[in-house]
Amino acid sequence: MKIRYVLVLAMALMFAGCGDKDSSSSEEKAVNEIEDMKQSMEEANKQISKYTSEDLKKATPLSNDKLKAFLPENIDGMNRKSFNIGQMGFHAADAKYEADGKKISLSILDGAGEAGAAMIGMMQLGMSAGGESENENGYMKPLSIDGCNGVEEQEKSSDGSNVVNKVSLIVGDRFMLTFEAEGMEMDKLKSIVEDSGLIDDLEDAK
Numbered sequence: 001m002k003i004r005y006v007l008v009l010a011m012a013l014m015f016a017g018c019g020d021k022d023s024s025s026s027e028e029k030a031v032n033e034i035e036d037m038k039q040s041m042e043e044a045n046k047q048i049s050k051y052t053s054e055d056l057k058k059a060t061p062l063s064n065d066k067l068k069a070f071l072p073e074n075i076d077g078m079n080r081k082s083f084n085i086g087q088m089g090f091h092a093a094d095a096k097y098e099a100d101g102k103k104i105s106l107s108i109l110d111g112a113g114e115a116g117a118a119m120i121g122m123m124q125l126g127m128s129a130g131g132e133s134e135n136e137n138g139y140m141k142p143l144s145i146d147g148c149n150g151v152e153e154q155e156k157s158s159d160g161s162n163v164v165n166k167v168s169l170i171v172g173d174r175f176m177l178t179f180e181a182e183g184m185e186m187d188k189l190k191s192i193v194e195d196s197g198l199i200d201d202l203e204d205a206k
Helices: 002-016 024-049 054-058 064-068 114-128 186-195 198-205
Strands: 078-085 092-099 102-110 133-135 138-145 148-156 163-171 175-182
Touching: 054 114, 064 078, 064 092, 078 102, 102 114, 114 148, 114 163, 114 175, 138 163, 138 186, 148 186, 163 186, 163 198, 175 186, 175 198, 186 198
Parallel strands: none
Antiparallel strands: 078 092, 092 102, 102 175, 133 138, 138 148, 148 163, 163 175
16 A cells, blocks of 8 residues: 555656646646645545554465365356456455356455555445445445445446446455356345355354
């Protein structure tokens, strides 16, 4: 999080220095915008830190083999088509399942360590607001499954021909469990999440 902040600020400063050197008003405006951005990011970091466990920051992430073991070979009759472990610098496992025009993407993020703990903190910060929204393109609202809090989301294409349903949960205050489905109703997706056994498995893994 801190590395990202420094990079963004450095890029902003670099671009602010380009252009007409005599344009003091433009430079002053750029400096003010950078300062506003800096203050906003600092405030966001403060809010996220309230939901970021120091113990989780210091915890040792699960190995790739242990993360892979959480990815079922089959979900509700759909075979696993592919998987990835440890992408984008996070300790995470992702897998895709498909059959009969239905698709499910499964993601498990281990919140142990600095980066993972920050991601868990951001989601917990968002959930604490209890926000809910809906428009012609879908909706988002809080939900709870087997004692784990999270959010359910639905996104529709402009013509309504494609609907993507998504469930994201915080499990054991450490893991982010996400199921995303195409060609499947939300109630069915929730049922799959409950029946997968992953909530219990992840709670036992901490």
